[in-house]
Amino acid sequence: MSVTVIGIGADGWEGLPPASRHEIESCEVLMGSTRQLDLVPAAGPDRPVERVAWPSPLVPALPGLLERHEGRRVAVLASGDPMCHGIGSTLVRLLGAARVRVVPHPSSVSLACARLGWALNDVEVVSLVGKPAALVVPHLHPGRRVLVLGGDPREVAALAPDARLTVLEQLGGPGERVHHSLDDADPLHVLAVECGADGASLTPGRPDEEFEHDGQLTKREVRAVTLALLAPRPGELLWDVGAGAGSIAVEWCRTHPSCRAVAVERNPERAARIGRNATALGVPGIEVVVGSSPDVLDLEAPDAVFIGGGLTAEGVVERCWDAVKPSGRLVANAVTLESEAVLTRWHGRLGGDLTRIEVSRATAIGGFTGWRPQMPVTTWAVTKENA
Structure with a gap:
């Protein structure tokens, strides 16, 4: 089977270009998280679309889920750019690049860099979605800039006590907010870390x-x-x-x-x-x-x-x-x-x-x-x- 993966932002349906809307409107099965599916208006009665919310855990269930819809036009919703720490990469590994068509949207990483004035090519990106905060430690070096996807900002702050942290919520959507409070961060956020003077070398031979x-x-x-x-x-x-x-x-x-x-x-x-x-x-x-x-x-x-x-x-x-x-x-x-x-x-x-x-x-x-x-x-x- 083949799958079309459509990137969608926090601005939902209104922020999608015509090509992305067309892919969604022409599919028979629309998959995504409950939050993503809620961003898309329901199809008309003349063209029913089956909506499938992701199970948890997702990755082990994907092969069987796709097999059940073999022969149908399947579209998958993804946050932002599906190939930037997204479901697009997972589907390519599972099905092969020839069977996955990706329609990207600006990623949260790109939007965060735009808001902060950071050069995207000079930023480290770490995903803590479903992963321990300790993964950020090897990226903390003096003067470096790191964007952290997911995770608890307070846990990251404990690992980088001399860093300046900025929370960027709901990027691109009507509820977008940029602030420095770590206690009430929206689940849909990117954490920007401006490292201080601390940080260990990656060269082997630690004390x-x-x-x-x-x-x-x-x-x-x-x-x-x-x-x-x-x-x-x-x-x-x-x-x-x-x-x-x-x-x-x-x-x-x-x-x-x-x-x-x-x-x-x-x-x-x-x-x-x-x-x-x-x-x-x-x-x-x-x-x-x-x-x-x-x-x-x-x-x-x-x-x-x-x-x-x-x-x-x-x-x-x-x-x-x-x-x-x-x-x-x-x-x-x-x-x-x-x-x-x-x-x-x-x-x-x-x-x-x-x-x-x-x-x-x-x-x-x-x-x-x-x-x-x-x-x-x-x-x-x-x-x-x-x-």
Whole structure:
């Protein structure tokens, strides 16, 4: 089947151009949220139109919903631009671009930039619709401008205490309002965030004290080298095996909003700690799998694998190497002689780079300062296409 998706603003029917009105008037089935459907006048008795309000949750129900109306002219209402964090993108993923026709309307993002005098190309956009507010954290940098769609303005304010926040409600409609009160924001709003001086770098190697841990933590200097070897790229998936505090998975996901990670940890207390670290550092979408490797590694094929613990367990390296995609990277760190022997053996079999990292930190010794060495770390890094 094919579907036409029509963008509609808060000004409703009156704000629609003739082409959009024609698409709505000529359909047999009109789908959308209850609020969107209420913006469209009822069809005349000579041309009945079946109106279908979205169920909740929507995405799992979409395939069956569309299948029930196979062979009919289906139109879907979407807020603003259907391809800007809207239902249009979901339908294209489901049906394919050739079966979805989109008639856009100015998005709330465009309208917000117009009201604020912000350049659209210089603004970060974060959707918190049905998502945790922590997702905004990686976008908070000194002097940056962020538009937040959905969510609770008070939760965002708590994460950005030095930012200036502006609420833009019912953009384009008769009830449009722009103000700075966070307690009575209309559900249909965009939150504009002008960041202050706070904000953390996205470069891997966050200070160790930013992570909650019990000592099982890849230290920042080694972590920075490890992430460089893992070489995260947008949209890629990482397995962090023997994740400990989850610092590698967290920093992997912070490099780009589309990066994903699965953290595998057999200790339930540490697994819970990974979730807290992920939320605190703005990447709450990390999946945490509790169990022993390789037993629990029946997961989506990764683009990269990091093995930080459990190297000596039978079958862990084999399972990770078999699972990683072609051109994927595998990086493993060892601090004991036994785990180092495993890396040496695999290096002899598959090649790659074997490196020893030794770090010393300056610390107080009485009234003076001296070097305190950390345990050396042996790192093995290999790319599947080069093995």
